[in-house]
Amino acid sequence: MQGISKKRWGRWVVALSFGFAAGAALADDAIPESNPYSGDEKAMREGKSWYRGVCAACHGGRADGAGERGNGADLRKFELGFKGFVHVVLEGRQQPGRTMAMPAWKGVLKNDDIYKIGAYLETMAIEGANWKEGNRH
Numbered sequence: 162m163q164g165i166s167k168k169r170w171g172r173w174v175v176a177l178s179f180g181f182a183a184g185a186a187l188a189d190d191a192i193p194e195s196n197p198y199s200g201d202e203k204a205m206r207e208g209k210s211w212y213r214g215v216c217a218a219c220h221g222g223r224a225d226g227a228g229e230r231g232n233g234a235d236l237r238k239f240e241l242g243f244k245g246f247v248h249v250v251l252e253g254r255q256q257p258g259r260t261m262a263m264p265a266w267k268g269v270l271k272n273d274d275i276y277k278i279g280a281y282l283e284t285m286a287i288e289g290a291n292w293k294e295g296n297r298h
């Protein structure tokens with residue numbers, strides 16, 4: 162009896178860890194741990210013009226969420242870290258009960274351009290924000 166349940170449990174653990182590993186490998190798709198463009202003036206200027214062009218309508222010219230199309234999130238307080246940022250921008254996000262969703266930019270923006278936007282947005286961060294650390298999703 163004991164032998165059987167132990168075996169079952171073992172199978173579970175293998176299945177689970179395989180699942181996690183596969184998921185992580187897909188999700189992270191070579192996104193670096195930290196933003197390669199942090200502090201890079203030229204990249205931040207490019208990021209700013211991308212931001213103005215494609216994000217500001219919802220997130221506001223000052224990234225405070227007060228865009229003319231309403232209530233995109235306040236990005237000055239973003240706290241999911243660099244990878245979290247890239248994931249949200251690539252995949253988009255829709256929360257139950259919210260009328261407006263964050264569109265997915267995969268296939269629209271290159272990862273590089275997303276990193277540049279991130280480098281620009283870092284300069285807008287206010288206290289308590291986390292644009293740096295990797296792994297909080």
Ligand code: HEC
Pocket residue numbers: 212215216217218219220230232233234235236238239240241246249250254255256259261262263264266278
């Ligand atoms: C059509 C409007 C719209 C556009 C355009 C848009 N967003 Fe968003 N974004 C949203 C909304 C709405 C949310 C909040 C989603 C939710 O409910 O979680 C959001 C959420 C986010 C978040 C998560 C914020 C947090 O604190 O978790 C990030 C990061 C973000 N947007 C970045 C961007 C960037 C970068 C661009 C431009 C490439 C962009 N967004 C363009 C509407 C938009």
